[in-house]
Amino acid sequence: MNLTINVVDEQPSKSIVYLAGEIDAYTAPDLKEALIPLMRQEDQVVAVDLAEVNYMDSTGLGTFVSALKSSKEYNSKLTLVNIQDRVLRLFQITGLDEIMDIRASIRGGSE
Amino acid sequence: MKNFDFIELKVPAKAEYVGVVRLSMSGIANRMGFSYEDIEDLKIAISEAITNTVTHAYNEEDEGEVTIGFGVYEDRLEVMVADHGGSFDLNEIKDDIGPCKENESIEELREGGFGLFLINALMDKVQIKNEYGVIVLMTKYIHEHEAEVGFDDDQISTTQ
Numbered sequence: 001m002n003l004t005i006n007v008v009d010e011q012p013s014k015s016i017v018y019l020a021g022e023i024d025a026y027t028a029p030d031l032k033e034a035l036i037p038l039m040r041q042e043d044q045v046v047a048v049d050l051a052e053v054n055y056m057d058s059t060g061l062g063t064f065v066s067a068l069k070s071s072k073e074y075n076s077k078l079t080l081v082n083i084q085d086r087v088l089r090l091f092q093i094t095g096l097d098e099i100m101d102i103r104a105s106i107r108g109g110s111e
Numbered sequence: 112m113k114n115f116d117f118i119e120l121k122v123p124a125k126a127e128y129v130g131v132v133r134l135s136m137s138g139i140a141n142r143m144g145f146s147y148e149d150i151e152d153l154k155i156a157i158s159e160a161i162t163n164t165v166t167h168a169y170n171e172e173d174e175g176e177v178t179i180g181f182g183v184y185e186d187r188l189e190v191m192v193a194d195h196g197g198s199f200d201l202n203e204i205k206d207d208i209g210p211c212k213e214n215e216s217i218e219e220l221r222e223g224g225f226g227l228f229l230i231n232a233l234m235d236k237v238q239i240k241n242e243y244g245v246i247v248l249m250t251k252y253i254h255e256h257e258a259e260v261g262f263d264d265d266q267i268s269t270t271q
Contacts, residue, residue: 001130024133025126025162055133055151057158058225086151093232094225 003027003053005034014045020052023060032063039070039078046071051082060087061094068100079103116183122161124175124194129161132179136190139181143188145253152233153251157190159226160247164194187235187252195244 003021010016015038023031038046048064050056064080071078079101083091088104091097120135122128136157140150157179164177175194182189231237236250 001134022130024158025129025165029126055154057155057162058229059162061225090155090229094228 001026003031005031007034007038013041013043015047017046017048018052019048019050022055023053023063024055024057025059028059028063031060032066035063035067036070039067039076040074041076042074044074044076045079046076047079047081049082050080050084050087053084053087056087056090058090061090061096064100065096077101114184118181118183120179120181121176122179124165124177126162126165128177129158129165132161132177133158135179136181139183140188143183143253145188145251149251149253153188153190156230156233156249156251157192159230160190160192160249163226163247164192164245186254187250189248189250191246191248193244193246 001022001024003019003023006018006020008016008018017035017038019031021027035046035048038044046067053060064078067078070076081103083102083104085104088097088102091100091102118135118139120132122132133154136153137150140153145153161177161179178191178193178195180189180191180193182191227239230247230249234249235252238248240246240248
């Protein structure tokens with residue numbers, strides 16, 4: 001019922017945020033706290049790796065919407081990668097998959 | 112002989128207990144024979160209902176409890192989530208419900224407001240009562256709609 005957040009700076013202007021666990025009302029504030037400062041760096045490229053996220057609800061959607069807003073404001077870039085089908089489904093139901101840069105990216109998987 | 116089992120759970124209205132209730136939901140739904148997908152839907156729906164009470168109803172005092180009732184029937188699970196704290200403006204929230212529109216600008220996107228929309232999308236029946244506090248009553252049937260998944264736009268938008 002927890003979320004592990006691990007930020008790796010691949011290059012000075014590129015970060016990968018590895019998440020593992022569950023994103024809900026309890027853990028979303030921590031995620032926001034980690035993500036927003038990254039998005040506020042001018043021209044920063046941020047990839048959020050969701051491979052190990054097995055549960056997410058609307059609090060997670062809200063956090064990523066908030067990060068996307070920051071990215072527009074600071075000209076940074078947000079991409080969600082390795083997203084699991086169950087989690088992707090929430091983005092599809094809400095229409096957010098049309099607006100966010102999401103890559104399922106596990107090759108050979110469904111879709 | 113009574114025709115259903117009833118399970119009641121009471122937790123503090125705090126975010127850290129959302130996961131605890133989710134686990135209970137998972138256990139009950141599993142015991143009833145719901146499919147893996149349906150159990151995941153139920154977990155999200157109950158988390159949304161409780162998150163709503165945690166973030167809306169008890170903003171000011173940070174005290175209070177959420178009562179959750181599970182009605183276990185042969186063909187369905189009824190879940191009731193009740194908070195007796197200061198109630199929120201339901202109409203205001205209803206205005207906020209819905210998927211993103213394709214031409215919607217990012218600035219206009221809501222950061223919240225997806226919660227009740229998701230409950231409607233994931234459950235078969237949802238009722239909300241706003242008299243003494245807020246009560247969300249939602250139902251999911253076992254083995255219903257096996258062919259149709261929640262991707263169906265019509266199904267989602269007509270449930271309210």
